[in-house]
Amino acid sequence: MIKVQDVSFTYKDETHPALEGINLEVPEGGFLGIIGPAGAGKTTLARAVAGIIPHHYTGDFYGSITVNGLDTVDSSLIDLSRLVGIVFQDVESQIISPMVEDELLYGLENFGVPREEIPERMEDALRRVGIPELRDRSISSLSGGQRQKVAIASVIALKPRVLVMDEPTGELDPRSSRQVFSLLKSLNEDLGITVIVIEQKIMLLCEFARQLAVMNEGKIVRAGHTREVLVHAEELEALGVNCPRVTTLSRLLAVKTGLELPPCVDLDTAERMVRGLMI
Amino acid sequence: MNNLFQYVPGNSLIHRLNPVSKLLLTVVICIAAFITDHIAVLLALLALDVLIGVTAGIAGRTWSILRGLLKIAAFLFLLQVLLIRGGTPVFWIITDLGLLNAAKVVLRLTVVCLPLALVLAVTRISDLTNALVQVLHVPYRYAFTLATAIRFIPQFLEEMSGIMEAQTARGVAFDQARGLKKFSMILPLCAPLLISSVRRTDQTAVAAEVRGFALRTRASAYKRYPFTRVDNAAVVFCAALLAAAILI
Numbered sequence: 001m002i003k004v005q006d007v008s009f010t011y012k013d014e015t016h017p018a019l020e021g022i023n024l025e026v027p028e029g030g031f032l033g034i035i036g037p038a039g040a041g042k043t044t045l046a047r048a049v050a051g052i053i054p055h056h057y058t059g060d061f062y063g064s065i066t067v068n069g070l071d072t073v074d075s076s077l078i079d080l081s082r083l084v085g086i087v088f089q090d091v092e093s094q095i096i097s098p099m100v101e102d103e104l105l106y107g108l109e110n111f112g113v114p115r116e117e118i119p120e121r122m123e124d125a126l127r128r129v130g131i132p133e134l135r136d137r138s139i140s141s142l143s144g145g146q147r148q149k150v151a152i153a154s155v156i157a158l159k160p161r162v163l164v165m166d167e168p169t170g171e172l173d174p175r176s177s178r179q180v181f182s183l184l185k186s187l188n189e190d191l192g193i194t195v196i197v198i199e200q201k202i203m204l205l206c207e208f209a210r211q212l213a214v215m216n217e218g219k220i221v222r223a224g225h226t227r228e229v230l231v232h233a234e235e236l237e238a239l240g241v242n243c244p245r246v247t248t249l250s251r252l253l254a255v256k257t258g259l260e261l262p263p264c265v266d267l268d269t270a271e272r273m274v275r276g277l278m279i
Numbered sequence: 280m281n282n283l284f285q286y287v288p289g290n291s292l293i294h295r296l297n298p299v300s301k302l303l304l305t306v307v308i309c310i311a312a313f314i315t316d317h318i319a320v321l322l323a324l325l326a327l328d329v330l331i332g333v334t335a336g337i338a339g340r341t342w343s344i345l346r347g348l349l350k351i352a353a354f355l356f357l358l359q360v361l362l363i364r365g366g367t368p369v370f371w372i373i374t375d376l377g378l379l380n381a382a383k384v385v386l387r388l389t390v391v392c393l394p395l396a397l398v399l400a401v402t403r404i405s406d407l408t409n410a411l412v413q414v415l416h417v418p419y420r421y422a423f424t425l426a427t428a429i430r431f432i433p434q435f436l437e438e439m440s441g442i443m444e445a446q447t448a449r450g451v452a453f454d455q456a457r458g459l460k461k462f463s464m465i466l467p468l469c470a471p472l473l474i475s476s477v478r479r480t481d482q483t484a485v486a487a488e489v490r491g492f493a494l495r496t497r498a499s500a501y502k503r504y505p506f507t508r509v510d511n512a513a514v515v516f517c518a519a520l521l522a523a524a525i526l527i
């Protein structure tokens with residue numbers, strides 16, 4: 001679905017590249033998590049996948065990105081945006097309208113969704129995100145988390161094939177963060193939407209993402225299946241990325257016992273492993 | 280101050296008017312206020328403003344806008360009274376002509392500002408832009424610019440007060456300063472605020488772009504804004520108002 005090949009990008013008037021030699025592939029229906037310290041280039045990569053780079057932010061772009069066969073440089077931003085929905089890190093600036101309802105209408109109207117389909121699409125999006133009661137509220141009366149959900153609803157109402165989320169849980173408490181990831185999971189599994197999510201809470205990524213990419217200083221330092229990446233837990237910790245405690249525990253156990261133990265990402269497998277060791 | 284520009288939901292006659300009619304009414308009131316030279320007409324227009332506010336069920340909002348305007352008005356009044364020289368002296372350097380003209384200036388200001396603020400209170404910004412595009416054929420990009428500017432006012436004020444609070448916590452005494460002094464303290468804060476706003480609006484532009492901004496046409500809006508009989512009546516009323524202002 002998404003193929004990133006040797007992509008490097010330097011923002012205009014900057015000396016350092018924000019992305020350097022990025023290679024990445026996400027299959028249709030995939031669920032990729034991206035993690036890395038501040039300034040690693042995560043947002044830049046998200047912009048590139050959505051075609052905002054190089055169409056809006058200009059600079060030196062090398063390599064190629066294709067989304068569902070469309071080359072992001074050759075295709076127009078309009079064609080790409082029919083395919084890729086993106087929710088920005090700064091939700092405040094993502095929201096265009098002063099009212100919730102208008103925010104959802106905006107994209108639906110512009111992309112020419114038939115009139116008779118619009119009410120249903122709006123209700124469906126609000127219901128999926130769990131905020132049907134907020135429909136007639138003004139944005140300024142909502143909390144940060146509620147705004148986050150409105151932004152997500154306004155994007156999924158457009159039924160994109162790919163959904164890119166830049167730190168969607170930045171403003172959310174742990175419970176709402178989980179809700180957002182459960183939502184992503186259902187979009188991914190029920191509707192087959194390919195999901196790319198940038199996230200700092202590693203526990204959530206371990207649980208929900210099938211693929212993980214670790215970024216640092218514009219490069220991808222590790223990528224692969226979530227479990228494979230977690231094998232290199234000490235590498236992640238060196239970058240300042242916290243690993244789940246169970247993973248650290250299983251790694252320490254492997255080191256201490258000298259046994260070949262697979263890394264655990266959730267409590268259940270950890271429990272099974274420990275029980276297995278004690279027999 | 281923050282919510283002075285915000286939409287107040289409602290279903291009054293005024294709310295239900297076509298946004299274009301509301302704009303027309305606002306503009307006609309402003310024009311009438313500038314054409315007329317009679318204090319009685321200005322007072323009548325002020326009464327009309329207040330009547331509109333009350334009919335729309337936002338008497339409270341109308342009152343708080345008036346109160347806000349009153350401070351500026353008082354200052355202007357004083358300035359005018361002291362500066363206008365003609366006429367017969369009433370008291371010290373104050374003349375009857377000075378008093379009359381000052382009153383007119385102040386009334387005019389109030390009559391013009393009040394409906395401009397009220398129209399935002401009774402119209403959703405999206406309805407305003409949609410109707411401008413649909414009915415008046417205003418190019419969408421201009422309507423969008425207007426809407427975005429209005430939408431960012433509360434946010435701008437919110438950030439401003441945030442910065443002022445932060446500065447106050449560092450010992451800057453905003454609350455003790457008045458008038459020009461306060462203004463000169465706030466001014467340096469505007470630059471960083473402006474920069475962050477520009478960055479924000481740029482992001483908002485991208486957000487609009489990836490949701491089909493360029494595809495939007497006159498026919499895009501889901502809602503329709505037909506001109507009803509009430510709107511026709513409003514247009515007739517506006518014409519009459521304008522004629523009265525010219526003739527009287």
Ligand SMILES: Nc1ncnc2c1ncn2[C@@H]1O[C@H](COP(=O)(O)OP(=O)(O)OP(=O)(O)O)[C@@H](O)[C@H]1O
Pocket residue numbers: 011012014018036037038039040041042043044045057089
């Ligand atoms: N619009 C821009 N213009 C110029 N340089 C930029 C722009 N946006 C980001 N950069 C630079 O690109 C580099 C990568 O930034 P990016 O925002 O992609 O990082 P990030 O991984 O998303 O960080 P964070 O976790 O803080 O969101 C940084 O050095 C940053 O200063």
Ligand SMILES: [Mg+2]
Pocket residue numbers: 042043044089166
């Ligand atoms: Mg970022």
